[in-house]
Amino acid sequence: MKGDVYIASSTDKEVLEKAECGGVVTSLLKFALESKRADAVLAVKARDGNRYDGTPVLISQPDKVIETAGTLHCTSPNIARYVKEYTDGASDLKIAVVVKPCDAKAIIELAKRTQVKMDNLILIGLNCTGTLPSVKAKKMMKEVFGIDPTDVVAEDIDDDRLVITLADGTQKEKTLMELEEQEYGRRENCRRCETNIPTMADIACGKWGTSDKGTTFVEACTEKGANFIDAAISAGCISIRQPNPEAVQLRRKKDDAAIQSAKQWQERDFSSLKQMSSDERFEYWFGQFERCIKCYGCRDACPICYCKDCNLEADRGLVPPGEVPPDIMFPMVRITHVMDSCVNCGQCQDVCAMELPLSRLIFMLNRDLYDIFKYEPGVDIGQLPPLRTVTEQELSLSGVDVAF
């Protein structure tokens, strides 16, 4: 039932060999297809075996699922966008989707906007303490770790350390702090992210709370997830045992530590912006937006942006067409339309041609809005975003101070 936790591992020998941490996710995906609970599986695969280049793959044959086994840290494909754009929001396809917390949150936000048919999805979540930008990660492997990036066979982030495993079995590690001070390490949004265990997904899987390498800590986060796990256990796809209280506590402790670290990053990234006077803020942000070349990269990458006939399109008349940088309405509208529901996935900043600190700004505003509306994006499908639910009365409140 919902809330149940297990220490689990795959029963499939082939999966156990290839996958990390007991191969539970791979086996659950195989089971989803074999049991016809899903028509397809959406997961990430290293393209041509390249760990720095993961692409989403939609798989319908159970024996192909193994190609997605193993964890990739140096890639950040846009899973929610894939579901929205390329499967028509799972309108007539049942899909088991492997999600990081931000992917799960974005999918839930899309569902609130009726862009995704949640009944057709089962979200299999992965614990996540961050991903690394691939080009910088390769540079980091060379310059900081002194290794050929193609020699890496595994990365792991645990206890604030990045551990690299090479083909010959040797391991190298550095603290995240050390790397991130040199502008390497995790993507900027990931450093600020407080959601490490995807409890908003149907199932949350991760190694926190396990003591040996060959197992995964699994939590059934919804009834749908619990039913799915029960069926997988009955079918003999995974074997389970109950975690002892120490394991549960260890998992919580690791989560808490990661949350603390994220809060520190938020403080560090936001405080300098918030300390500015309002004139300084205008100067700083308008200075940033002056570099905008109107590529629409941020809008298109935003997993929760969905309007087919976007107000910002050149033919809509809101923003004068053909100008670079575009009128200030362009970034303003972009930001105000999504800031109440930003899930801090960082996709906008990843693709910004001019490297504007978009995710930093939008997530900062989102946290301010949280303080006002207590709306936490991407968690509860029943809770609608403030822009949808705001009342006339609330709009006329004075003293609403959103930092911008």
Place this chain on the structure above:
Amino acid sequence: MSIEYAPTICPYCSCGCGIYLVVEDGKIIGQEPWKEHPINEGANCPKGKNAYAFLYSKDRLKNPLIKKNGTFRKASWDEALGLIVSKLKEATPETFGTLGSGKTSNEESYLLQKFVRVVMGTNTIEYVGRLCHSSAVAALLPAVGSGVMQTSQPEIELADCIFLAGVNIMETFPMIARRIFRAKAKGAKVIYSDPRKTATARYLADIHLPLKAGTDVALVNAMMSIILAEGLEDKEFITSRTADFEQVRDFLCQVDLKQAEAITGVSLEKIREAAITFAKAERSCILYDQGICQHTVGADNVKVHADLALLTGNIGKPGTGVNSMRGQISGEGTGDMGCLAVFYPGFKRVGEEAAKFFEDAWGVSNLPTKPGLTYIDMLYKCSHLYIVGTDPMMAVPDVNNLRKALKKANFIVVQDIFLTEIGKLAHVVLPAATWVEREGTHTYVDRRVQKIEKVIEPPGEAKPDWWIVCQLAERMGYKDKFNFSSAGEIFEEIRRCVPQYKGITYERLKRTPGGIHWPCPSENHPGTPTMFLEKFNTADGLGHFQVVGFKPPDEIPEDEYPYVLTTGRSIFHYHTGTMTLRTPKLVDEVSHGFVEVNPEDATKVGVKNKDMVTLETRRGSIEAEVKVTDQVPPGLLFIPFHFPDSCANVLTNPALDPSCKCAETKVCAVKMEVKK
């Protein structure tokens, strides 16, 4: 349902940014960021974000067309090729001319020049590099031995000072502008010479030098004179790595700075600030393009910038150099492959020696040993023209005159993806496959060779350019010399004939995102991001100073034509508009041509925003919509050259730089009147 993310490279400028095309059952349904690509790391400019729409434009050429009584009718390949062969057999080496393309693959460009030289016996093969980059080659061959970009794109971030010589880089190469912003964040200073106050001037430049169009030589000579006076030249570098310094020093000592101020219109104070900033930086990097090249003194302009780099020791190390920004995906590659009247592949200068080398390599005899006709000459003089993937009716100055000449040509074949302006004048039109409809390599701005995979089938009967050339060669009786069944086989021949490409293989390119920089002499060589680390490619290995005095543009304003007209590009469109004007999102941004007019001039003429004006030069007139803006100073008008409805090159001056035959499309005298 089968959905695949297919990696490819953007089809627009020469940065060579990666993108993923999302392909469902053989059709492209979207595109996604390719974050692992080292050039753009997942970001793209507006054109790159709209990379594939043109492929599906309804008016793609799908069948060969033959003109009969002034109208085109569909024909089979057999019939069209048969007709072409019968006409080519009438042509002589003197009457046959070919234009290649900066957009076809290296394999296709290589094959095309081989056809022209082996089958048609002439070196009259050119491409649009003649109209934008030939000045750079003419200047840099004597200076440093090669006209190529000298540093790699990522290395630009190492520079402490970046001198943008006439490059509106925020609009024309936004992904390089991004690197300059990165350099700025680390403290680098940006100098920008351009008559216009563009986005680059307003948001990227620290020092904007708004010189009068065509006065670059005076500007840079003044800068160098100041550097010498201040003792900021790199004496050790000059001694160890250069020659001919004394002449330049003696010349620069005579430069009258007050006169330079008057010629350029830039205050001496600003020139001094730029000079000192450039000279004092640890690494200074010059980026330039058509802004300085498309002049009757284009080669001179490049020479003075090369002098500036040599004088300050800013060449031959990463993040420095005199770097040409090539406009097209394979603007570099098509030149490398020998689509130039003076070069066989690998920049082997046309002559007995090169002909002998390729006679041996290709197993043929009697290859031409005399240079062919250059681009514009060819169009006016040849009776039989073969035009591949380029539109001279948009790109060449004085197109009205060119139209008259082309109407007299006996036979014109145009091979392209749409019926372009030149296509309309053709006798036979051949439909080509493009970009991801065939496989092949392109060589991007920094000598970066990248592979394009075939992702979708070409439309209708369209065929890859290399296939078409092989078919023609076979029908001309040269099957054994053109017996290729794939682009890969052609690339293997390139590797044997072009030493710079020897170590590059399809297999290596497939597993190297971002590709490999030539020269790459062997399969275990990593490629060469930076040129001239040890020595220059000149005969003595030294960098040579060249003395250059200022000469005014060919045509200057006078009573009847009181304005200066300059031309250039918009971020939302690409060159002759063939692709971007068929991309709805980009057309929504800018749908037609316009002329930028300073508010003062607008008042003088009595026009306001969106009014139509008639622009007239000695060569012709066009109509254009007015855009009132202080982006241009009083007296200067600017037109982008993308739009057939306001074709800038009806107006421009065909006067050539005598040293390289590049035309002066950047300056002419023009009259502006309210449209009657």
